[in-house]
Amino acid sequence: MTKPSPYALFSAQALQPLPLNDFATRCLQRLQQGERLLSLFGRAATPADTGDWVLTAVFLPAEGALCVVRGQARRGERYPSLSASFPAAQIHERELWEQTGVVPEDHPWLKPVRFEGERQQHMADYPFFTVRGNEVHEVGVGPIHASVIEPGHFRFMCHGERVIHLEIQLGYQHRGAQALLLRRSAWHLTPIVESIAGDSAVAYAWAHCQAMEALSGRPVSADTALSRAIGLEMERIAMHAATLNGLATDIAYLQAAATYARLRTAIINASQRVCGNRFGRGWLRPGWARPLSAECRDDLRKTLQGFARDIHEVNGLMRGARSVKARFVGTGVLSPQAAQDMGLTGVVARASGVALDLRERLPGAYEHAPIATTTHPAGDCWARMDLRMQEVDASVAWLLEALARAPDEQAAARAPTAPEGASAALPARTLCVSLVEGTRGPVLQAIETSDAGDVLHHQVQDPSLANWFGLALAVRDNGISDFPICNKSFDLSYCGNDL
Known part of the structure; x- marks a missing residue:
């Protein structure tokens, strides 16, 4: 079926x-x-x-x-x-x-x-929740942090070292991305769309292309869809490796940290050899995706085989180290009920037992070679780490199989070029909702056209929007010193939230 x-x-x-x-x-x-x-x-x-x-x-x-x-x-x-x-x-x-x-x-x-809008001038007046009581105190962190990181303010209510409540204030990177998308031809928006959240460029670009192709009635070939899925899984592997690197760094497990950083670099460099950009920008455009020549497929295969061997070894070190277990097991627990109630999504939700992965639920290009949904019941930092390792293994196995069955070089369909008044070819008064399971979860784009076939509204939504509140719940009753590993185990997007 x-x-x-x-x-x-x-x-x-x-x-x-x-x-x-x-x-x-x-x-x-x-x-x-x-x-x-x-x-x-x-x-x-x-x-x-x-x-x-x-x-x-x-x-x-x-x-x-x-x-x-x-x-x-x-x-x-x-x-x-x-x-x-x-x-x-x-x-x-x-x-x-x-x-x-x-x-x-x-x-x-x-x-x-x-x-x-006008509220941007009043960020200092944010109505933080307060907790009162003997020995209760507040700790404010950010929005400017001590490392190269996006801005966000974290307000902890603590009793001693124990976090009673965390409130997260974002919005410092609001760029008006959605308004910008209405100022250019919808056919030529992909370079902007894929820069909204730079570490999810392929997912954002695919969601946009999918919507435009559906609206225009120009479905892409199976070979083009396969190339896109290959780009998306390369992105997923690279970003999961980056998260694992951050987790190892935060607990000073430097052997693993250095290895994950090297392995991530190998993957993003391979992506650059395909599309000219280490973050996958330019891998796809409406109606088109990078053709994968025999030489390109062989390069990706060799890179992935070496990556699989080395990440299996370093994952074994992480899973076997008592110091890692001591920091991660039972830390930052988010119960399955809380994850379900708050509508969390993506890897964060699956690590709390919520079985939802659009690659299986709404498969599209994955229908004939599905990736099974993987979950973990514990909902702690260990579960989020372990699930990322499992997803990397599943993506590598899928990629090696996909590269084996890819044609020698698919016909690179020319990207649709719009006439004067570019969106005129789109049908009037039509709404398309497009979803892609990115590294963090579903990336959503919705495009609606006017009576004249112009783009009337372009909605963009990052999975982090729903998941930030989950981080606030996960750190409750933990020591404040455990916040960095809780934060990294979620690894959410500031700019994806702020748009």
Whole structure:
């Protein structure tokens, strides 16, 4: 049986927006049925719409294809918050409120996500949660850190060394990425899209290309899709190796740290030999992907075989070292129930027993050579480390098999070139939701067209958006000195959150 596609097309005309309260009720019903809320966003209304905003909620049922619910609202209009019953909605409702002014009544944690627009001048006034009591104190870290790292502020409420509560304030890197995507032809956006989160360039580019190809009715060949999947798995291996390097560095296990750094370099250098960029930029464009010649495939195969041998050895050292176990086992525990309730996703959720991997659930290019979903029940730093090791092994095995069955050199279909007014070839009043399972989890892009076929709205969502709150939960009741390894075991994206 053919599995659902990782993208879905909807006629915007057929998606009649519901009044705001009816929209909230319909979303609540879907959540009660066990569907996962993937995204909730709004766009400015057009003259053909009612109200100030058109709202879109994207859901993933337990089985079957993606589905959406549409609503309409006026600025300042209120609706019963979904988060009181389903905490997974909290971050999406906050983002919607920040961007549109539509208010979720009785939201338990209604605070800005990234301080967009006028709020950017008031980041110093962030309403931090406070804990009072004898010997309770606050520790503030960031936004400027002691190493080369992205900015973010972490406010710890501690009793002695024990963390009672962590609040994370982000938004320092807000660049207006989504607004920028509306200023150029949609066909030529890939260089911008793949730079939104630089360590997920292939995942972002693929989500964008997939949406454009679906909208234009120009599906790519199986060979092109295979080349993209190869690029994505190379990216996954490199970024997991980078996380493992960071974990080893944070506990001063320098033998492993040096080895992981070397192995990551081998993979990203191999990617550069394919596409000209170590982070995979330029690997794919709408309608096209890098052709893999016999020489290129042989180079990748040899690199991966050497990588597999060496990472097996260093993973054995990490898993066998008592000092590693002492720091990681039982540290930063995130229970399966908490991960499920908060709607966490990607490797972080799978390390807490949540069995969701879009490469199996919505396989697309992976349908004829699937990668089985791997989970770990413990939800601690050790589980997140071990699961990354397992995912690297699975990706290497998949890549070696894929390279063996790839054609000598697939026809490199020319990237579609748009006519004057580039997006004119796109169908009118159509919404496409596109998903790709990146290193951290699902990368989502949604593109909606206007009556004239122009791009009306371009939504981008990084998996880190939902997962940062999971980090705050994981560090509770841990020593504050364990925060660096908890943080690295999640390894979330600041810029992906901030856009």
